[in-house]
Amino acid sequence: MTAEERVITTREAINEAIRDEMRRDSSVILLGEDVAGGAGREAEGLADAWGGAFAEYKGLQTEFGSERVLDTPISEIGYLGAAVGAAATGLRPVAELMFVDFIGVCLDPMMNQAAFLRFMSGGRAKVPLTLITHIGAGIGMAAQHSKMLYSFFTHIPGLKVVVPSSAYYAKGLLTAAIRDDDPVVFCIHKLLLGKQQHVPDEAYEFPIGQARIAREGNDLTLIGAALTTATCMEAAEVLVADGVDSEVIDLLSLSPLDEETVLASVRRTGRVVVVDEGFPRCGLATDVASLVADKAFDHLDGPVKKVTAPHAPVPFSRSLETAFMPSATDVREVALQLF
């Protein structure tokens, strides 16, 4: 297998991005709950037992030591606040919030501190902090472990927000995030972690603020992020049989949003469905839909459509959970209303 053909999981891509940046820049550190595991047991040969609850960080503590890969107590407001303070004083921390749902106990360091510190100090401070967090439903963990919530971060001025849809973009966006001088929230959908893709060996950045056209088409624009990009792709294939040629946009960055790519597409196709696994109110779908309804209005051939999760907590039961998440069938059904 040549280097070009190398295929790895999203989990491995995340590991590589952090590893490469930690090698390159000694100010990069990693901290979070069980990002190593077995803390304090190095002498017994039990270190690095977990590498994170989702095992993305496996081996990093072994390579970089417990000074740079720090397990934390269950103290999210404590260690995220510490990450802010470390970032503001010269380190470049990568902090993990295991499930984005836990933001309920630690939004403050991200919102009132990290996001605002530069502004509140009149530009004297910067906070080069990366927050990695896991989003999304699909693994049977129910209401308190399955939300998206990226709209919260997107709402807050001062935060950048990226949402990769596969291993390649995970590596490129995480590298860019770690190198960025602003706080960046890196939201990774759990169901993507095990998925494989060709990923270059060497370090590379995928630019924050840039969407991509995942599929070109002329009749309809489907817009997705995280897992719903795949949902859109699937729907686009099915829609071929309906005689509809769909363009699919993978947002990748939610803040800043690549307005131009979205608008250019919709202006050409005249029809749009925004697909978002988040809750329907004040969410990502409403955000992108309202952008289109303002700035591409004159080119629209029909209403601006959205497919989202229902206005309900994420259910446990597998059948309900599956129904909760937007499906290609849902997307097709809504898309066909536009023709």
Next chain:
Amino acid sequence: MTAEERVITTREAINEAIRDEMRRDSSVILLGEDVAGGAGREAEGLADAWGGAFAEYKGLQTEFGSERVLDTPISEIGYLGAAVGAAATGLRPVAELMFVDFIGVCLDPMMNQAAFLRFMSGGRAKVPLTLITHIGAGIGMAAQHSKMLYSFFTHIPGLKVVVPSSAYYAKGLLTAAIRDDDPVVFCIHKLLLGKQQHVPDEAYEFPIGQARIAREGNDLTLIGAALTTATCMEAAEVLVADGVDSEVIDLLSLSPLDEETVLASVRRTGRVVVVDEGFPRCGLATDVASLVADKAFDHLDGPVKKVTAPHAPVPFSRSLETAFMPSATDVREVALQLF
């Protein structure tokens, strides 16, 4: 002065609503930081010294005692969690979060607990909790004390969200909130507290989920909430000189949203500007705009417009703070783009 003519401040209206419900129903309690003030000094005659940071609760502890009007330590996740537990076991707590900005340390009890408990228990639990919180800029308190953030609550299924625009609606909505069996977040803009209006003496409910037409008009729909309702009214007056006859909708409830009132108006006028003091991304304005762009699309004569705060933290300097908040001039300017 007859009873009908009685004019009181929003602050007093809030006081009355709580007082009446506490008299009517012994399970209603009030808790929060300094909702009384001088806790533990009753013997020295120093009780009830503050009645809340904004003095809405003055006199309530004197009337109802420190068992039912409870000052708390500075422990938002503690006392809001306690409010959830009290609500789930038979009390009907009214809790105060002094500034909505503090939600960064205590979102969890509202989101993962209060909002979801009914669903997560399969309907066995209910959480009749009212959260009163102060929103908005305009009093020189800068980035950490001036946000709106009602879009966060609106995003979360299981929470109801109300945003009065004056004393009359404050009393009616707060009464409805306290009597409601679901958790309700009552967001009151600081600049409304001192404003006066005729408010009936007796207790009354204004229905949660009902918007109102604040001004009738045929050419344009302006949509506001909290302070921006007044901004819309002002803009509407100015727009008369431009030959534009505006309808103004005061949302009052953000969740559930009175979609019908919004849609009926826009279907008639064909033009809309949503005005929101919140941040522009994934916020209230995008939510309402995307609703209109979907369900009133066929009646639209122009793009769906929004006027919001900029994507920036709330600044301290008075001149910047004034520029930060949507003004009637901003609204007029955007509205005229539609003609």
Next chain:
Amino acid sequence: MSMAKARQPSPQPSRKQLLEFYESMALIRAFEERFVALVTQGKLVGTGHLCVGQEAVAAGVCGALEEDDYVTSTHRGHGHCLAKGVDPNEMMAELFGKTTGTSKGKGGSMHIADFRKGMLGANGIVGAGMPIACGAGLTAKLTKSGRVAVSFFGDGAANIGSFHEALNLASVWNLPVVFVCENNRYGEATPVEYALAADHVADRAVAYRMPGVIADGQDVVDVYAKAREAVDHARAGEGPVLLECETYRYYGHFLGDAAGYRTAEEVESFRSRDCLILLAERLRRDHEVGENQLDGIRAEMEARLDEAFAFAEASDDPALDELTTDVYVSYP
């Protein structure tokens, strides 16, 4: 015991009570092991946080409670639910995501709750149950119902802010709440020695002017005695208590965790003090209970689980429209 006032000497549990503890612990053990078996056999897809090894804490503490007392639990909540009297059929159905489950299949393992039994819910958010228990205690105090609230939490949870805020608040308001720490020596893969900057969780009680007590969490009698004293203290209006129970979980953090952060010897050393074995010894020694009788109890519990499994399997999945019910009591 450092309670402010001396309480009545804690009653020695009777033979009958001890047998009830045994039954309770055997039920929990059977439930958890059945769950593991079902997952292993592929009859049930999913995972969960098992409390095998810790049964004495749930049984001993809940044994000290009245039926209408309140309990808040954690992600590791099966044992607390069973000990508080939640129906195993409904619990098993919940794990299967069936409409007959405690939460109609909408909650799952981390959200089992039964308000009719005072079980205010397992909780997926570490620490979240402690403030909620304060609220239940406040209800009890204001309505003079005489009830007490118990909040279970882990050693890892002792480092989260809500622990601090809840214990301080309970003390400030003099609430009838007993905070029960199940110190099983790990929070996920992190040893308590690393994460807790104190020798014992109970050492933190002084920071809140409340009694701090340590019990042997493998010995249900010790747990019961100390829980009983703490509950009596709280019920008498003397305020909250922090009770730490030293225990151990045999499985990993969740079903599937290989637990590579601890040695086999460590696990063995704790297994040798298994709560069921210790209690069986005591029953044989002091109460002339024969091995047969204990085998009988365990067999009964297995049968109970056969029934629960059959019930769950025979139940329906929730209808798809359940997706949006129970979000609100009323949505105009």
Next chain:
Amino acid sequence: MSMAKARQPSPQPSRKQLLEFYESMALIRAFEERFVALVTQGKLVGTGHLCVGQEAVAAGVCGALEEDDYVTSTHRGHGHCLAKGVDPNEMMAELFGKTTGTSKGKGGSMHIADFRKGMLGANGIVGAGMPIACGAGLTAKLTKSGRVAVSFFGDGAANIGSFHEALNLASVWNLPVVFVCENNRYGEATPVEYALAADHVADRAVAYRMPGVIADGQDVVDVYAKAREAVDHARAGEGPVLLECETYRYYGHFLGDAAGYRTAEEVESFRSRDCLILLAERLRRDHEVGENQLDGIRAEMEARLDEAFAFAEASDDPALDELTTDVYVSYP
């Protein structure tokens, strides 16, 4: 003092140092009183949280720091900033919302920061500074810079979760952080006796396996001595310290608060132990400093404030496009 190891005896401050303390405290007092005067006269619209009465804490603690050590502050932060060397001109300009302010007028009283001086910011969120100080301490530790971070917080803040998490974390990671509680007896209108379920904030130190020390916050020499020991302890790599300074604020919680939650006698009793008076007595008694010299220092500080006021008044409001600058370092 309960430090783990005995440190070198804390040096008695020299006459020169004492005069520096006096100057520092007089500057803070003058700054705050000038602010009050300007608001009262209507020359400045706004409010703020004044630290008049508490000056010895800022001066004594910052006097024990090196210039490049870090400080995180609170909503009541003017004194900490001044004692840490932030320019009064820029601070006054900030309060006027002028573009020459520490934060270009965009931050205001609750967000004064000067990273060049190690002042990481006042903070409008109670408790938020403590974890941030841990992060600064972590930077110091990992980069081996030898710096120390001090985190000021109030008695009220001792009941918020971030206090708990930060102190535990600092201890677990053995960080060079000194947590300085300014116990001024109130959090807003709430007496410390009500809100804190402990006799002293310092009593909570044992819960985090760190030394807890109490200083007389009105006596800058006592504050300095204990802060110095704590800072040395932290700098030596021996871990964090909790230092509680007993003090009092003469004004209400904010300028405009009538403070009806306390008696005039109480205020009087604390005013009689004013930090400037106490230090003046000591200087006269032990160091033959005359009243003239002290009058001279205070007059100098008034002149310094004249200058600051003139500077602020002469400065420009920020241009309107500043509304959206400094949100990001880079926004593609």
